[in-house]
Amino acid sequence: MTRGGIIGLVITGWLALAFQAGAAHMLAVGGAKPDFLLVLVVLAAVVFDWRVGLVYGIFLGLLQDLWIGQYIGLHVLSKGATGFVVGYVTQGIYDESLPVPVLFTFIATVASETLLVLLLEFMGAGRYFVPANLPVGLRAAVYNALITLLLFRKALAFRRAFGREHWEVPW
Amino acid sequence: MTFLYRYRHILAGLVIIALLLAAIVYTSSETPAVQRVRSWVLQVVWPVQDLFHRVVAVGGDSIEFIREVGQYRLENERLREEIERLKTLEVQAEELRQENQRLERLLEFKSRLASDSPFQGQAANVIGRNPDTWFARVQVDKGSRDGVRPGTPVVTASGLVGRVSMTEPFTSTVLLLTDPDSGVGAEVQRQTSRAGGVVRGLGGPEPGLVMQFYDRDADVLVGDRVVTSGYGGIFPRGLPIGLVTEVTTGEFGLVKRAVIQPAVELDRLHEVILLLPDEMDAPPGGAGDGTAGGEARP
Numbered sequence: 001m002t003r004g005g006i007i008g009l010v011i012t013g014w015l016a017l018a019f020q021a022g023a024a025h026m027l028a029v030g031g032a033k034p035d036f037l038l039v040l041v042v043l044a045a046v047v048f049d050w051r052v053g054l055v056y057g058i059f060l061g062l063l064q065d066l067w068i069g070q071y072i073g074l075h076v077l078s079k080g081a082t083g084f085v086v087g088y089v090t091q092g093i094y095d096e097s098l099p100v101p102v103l104f105t106f107i108a109t110v111a112s113e114t115l116l117v118l119l120l121e122f123m124g125a126g127r128y129f130v131p132a133n134l135p136v137g138l139r140a141a142v143y144n145a146l147i148t149l150l151l152f153r154k155a156l157a158f159r160r161a162f163g164r165e166h167w168e169v170p171w
Numbered sequence: 172m173t174f175l176y177r178y179r180h181i182l183a184g185l186v187i188i189a190l191l192l193a194a195i196v197y198t199s200s201e202t203p204a205v206q207r208v209r210s211w212v213l214q215v216v217w218p219v220q221d222l223f224h225r226v227v228a229v230g231g232d233s234i235e236f237i238r239e240v241g242q243y244r245l246e247n248e249r250l251r252e253e254i255e256r257l258k259t260l261e262v263q264a265e266e267l268r269q270e271n272q273r274l275e276r277l278l279e280f281k282s283r284l285a286s287d288s289p290f291q292g293q294a295a296n297v298i299g300r301n302p303d304t305w306f307a308r309v310q311v312d313k314g315s316r317d318g319v320r321p322g323t324p325v326v327t328a329s330g331l332v333g334r335v336s337m338t339e340p341f342t343s344t345v346l347l348l349t350d351p352d353s354g355v356g357a358e359v360q361r362q363t364s365r366a367g368g369v370v371r372g373l374g375g376p377e378p379g380l381v382m383q384f385y386d387r388d389a390d391v392l393v394g395d396r397v398v399t400s401g402y403g404g405i406f407p408r409g410l411p412i413g414l415v416t417e418v419t420t421g422e423f424g425l426v427k428r429a430v431i432q433p434a435v436e437l438d439r440l441h442e443v444i445l446l447l448p449d450e451m452d453a454p455p456g457g458a459g460d461g462t463a464g465g466e467a468r469p
């Protein structure tokens with residue numbers, strides 16, 4: 001990935017956080033609001049590889065945690081794990097196939113949210129792990145998958161512009 | 172050492188996870204250091220965040236506005252239809268109320284009639300009106316099959332309407348008082364005067380009544396009530412015809428006339444009563460029995 005690509009990802013992440021914090025709640029459907037940060041992590045993991053997915057997940061998770069100002073590490077862990085797992089599982093799969101990121105976004109949303117809820121339960125920070133939250137979680141997963149559908153071509157274009165042939169993540 | 176090197180990635184991952192868990196626990200309550208960093212992040216994110224918020228809010232508001240406009244339009248349409256429906260109902264209700272009043276009066280008149288007259292009342296609806304302006308005739312929905320015959324007096328609760336001039340099996344034509352062919356034996360109803368004469372219709376676009384007295388010195392005053400005299404045997408005696416509004420004398424002072432305001436609003440007839448003889452074998456006099464309106468002084 002080129003240096004410009006990294007800067008592009010940072011700016012995109014920053015914009016995504018701003019949009020997530022400022023406007024996502026207004027786009028909620030049936031209590032489910034989209035998670036643009038998670039979508040970006042999944043796209044980065046699918047379009048690039050697990051390393052980019054992991055680093056980008058940690059970066060966006062950290063931004064999100066800092067924005068919240070509490071439980072620093074919670075989203076770092078969930079989004080980092082999501083980026084890593086999605087990138088790892090999808091390596092070797094034909095990554096320009098549209099169903100791949102859409103499907104993985106759906107699965108990643110469910111997994112990530114479940115992990116978050118479990119961590120919060122573990123911390124005693126709430127009682128989110130209840131069946132009533134399942135439909136909302138599934139709606140959010142569908143919502144995120146649809147956003148991925150819209151953004152995937154852009155992500156491929158981004159890779160073509162700042163692709164891995166120029167500069168690799170140094171590990 | 173080899174083991175550590177071999178699984179260094181996994182170990183590093185586990186260490187990172189452990190550190191993150193520790194961080195989560197450590198920052199589960201607000202800490203000044205984290206708040207300071209958070210403040211920096213918010214300052215960097217906030218301007219764009221605010222911009223996104225405004226843009227999406229405006230977009231959302233616009234969509235909501237468009238949706239509401241659509242809803243309001245539908246609601247407006249529905250309310251208009253409702254208003255039209257209610258207006259129609261109101262008109263119908265008013266119509267029914269007026270009809271009810273008229274029928275009540277007719278019923279009262281009919282029951283009064285039954286007790287002190289040789290006639291029996293037969294209610295009928297006005298179903299047609301003379302199409303031109305020169306004659307004053309209406310059509311009612313009772314005919315010869317109902318026992319109606321030419322000459323049958325027609326009244327309302329307010330007074331005399333006219334008489335039947337023609338009958339069909341199911342309908343009859345009523346010659347109104349104001350028709351130029353109509354003539355009714357009448358008299359002034361006052362304690363000090365029973366001046367008699369014939370009330371004739373004037374016809375025309377503004378139909379009226381004129382009473383021509385038998386006696387040129389007839390005692391008649393403006394405001395006198397004029398009723399049927401009953402002399403001809405067609406109309407029962409004492410049916411209100413109208414009120415005198417003007418008294419005139421003929422060109423050479425030979426006759427006396429009075430303009431009569433009809434007691435019945437003849438241009439607003441809806442229901443009438445046909446006065447059929449109690450005994451069906453005693454028909455009233457036919458139309459055109461020699462005097463105007465078929466009534467003559469005895």
